[in-house]
Amino acid sequence: MIMANPGQPTIQRGSKGEPVKRAQRALRRGRSPELIVDGVFGRATEECVKRFQERAGLRPDGIVGSKTWAALPDGSAMPVLKNGSTGRVVSRLQTVLTDEAPSRWQITPQGIDGIFGRKTKASVEALQDWADIPVDGVVGDRTWGVELAGAGGIFERFVGLEFAEAPVAH
Known part of the structure; x- marks a missing residue:
């Protein structure tokens, strides 16, 4: 089985950057469509992580470690589309x-x-x-x-x- 989010670091409240965006996209694709993908692991992201962990049967600690990453849907980015994009x-x-x-x-x-x-x-x-x-x-x-x-x-x-x-x- 291929993991949807391979090689991701452990992230938690206060983390920033691309891994946080990936987790936010994955959470949004789950049952948290209201979550904004901004790359900042704040209170809203932490609460979404805890809810996801509870539903997945994981300990709801709000930290995205290897078990949470493995349970999350793919958090890959969609392409950015703008004037001139094709396909x-x-x-x-x-x-x-x-x-x-x-x-x-x-x-x-x-x-x-x-x-x-x-x-x-x-x-x-x-x-x-x-x-x-x-x-x-x-x-x-x-x-x-x-x-x-x-x-x-x-x-x-x-x-x-x-x-x-x-x-x-x-």
């Missing part, structure tokens, strides 16, 4: 933006061509405004984490977690 992930992004816009943020990318241009950027900006997150037209961690209430998940899940970057052993 299958952009096509999936455009499909989700098109499907979800009518009942939420109204502005679609006006086509699914796999090219992130000005119309896709306008749709992403409308999504960001609707979600009350910083509006920059770039699909990064904050945008991937937008919860689509009533739709059963966070934005990255709808586009497809198969686009997450492959795990890298450290």
